[in-house]
Amino acid sequence: xxxxxxxxxxxxxxxxxxxxxxxxxxxxxxxxxxxxxxxxxxxxxxxxxxxxxxxxxxxxxxxxxxxxxxxxxxxxxxxxxxxxxxxxxxxxxxxxxxxxxxxxxxxxxxxxxxxxxxxxxx
Numbered sequence: 327x328x329x330x331x332x333x334x335x336x337x338x339x340x341x342x343x344x345x346x347x348x349x350x351x352x353x354x355x356x357x358x359x360x361x362x363x364x365x366x367x368x369x370x371x372x373x374x375x376x377x378x379x380x381x382x383x384x385x386x387x388x389x390x391x392x393x394x395x396x397x398x399x400x401x402x403x404x405x406x407x408x409x410x411x412x413x414x415x416x417x418x419x420x421x422x423x424x425x426x427x428x429x430x431x432x433x434x435x436x437x438x439x440x441x442x443x444x445x446x447x448x
Contacts, residue, residue, distance in 0.1 A: 355441075358403055359434045363388060363396040368431050371406060371423035379419040397421060405430055 359365055366386045370377050377385070383393050400406040405427030409420045423431070 355437050356430055356434045358399065358405070359430060361396070363392055364400055365434075367393075367397060367400060367421070368405060368423060368427055371421060372428065372431055376409075376420045376422040379421070382421065400427065403427075403430075 359368055363386055367382060370382060370385055379390075379393060379397075382397070383390060386393065397406065397408065401408050403426075404424055406421050407424050409422075411418050411420070
């Protein structure tokens with residue numbers, strides 16, 4: 327506390343008054359997309375027409391449970407669509423990015439760019 331008082335006294339003695347930090351509005355990030363696995367899912371789907379469950383699992387290097395839980399959250403938000411079918415006797419689950427998901431990802435990326443830009447201006 328003594329250091330703070332000394333710093334205040336010297337600032338006032340020299341005639342300079344500490345200026346408040348300039349406040350900037352930082353946009354709220356879409357928490358649904360911001361989570362690492364979900365961001366990976368929507369990013370993969372943004373550059374591919376569709377991706378299978380197994381491809382996502384391999385690409386994201388995660389478990390069946392992680393892909394399933396995170397994909398379901400994105401599906402409930404209408405960011406992705408899921409199609410289930412069979413290839414021979416094997417079940418096949420494919421995901422694709424919806425228009426709402428593409429808009430949400432674009433908004434998320436714009437927010438991240440604004441945040442990066444604000445930090446670089448410092």
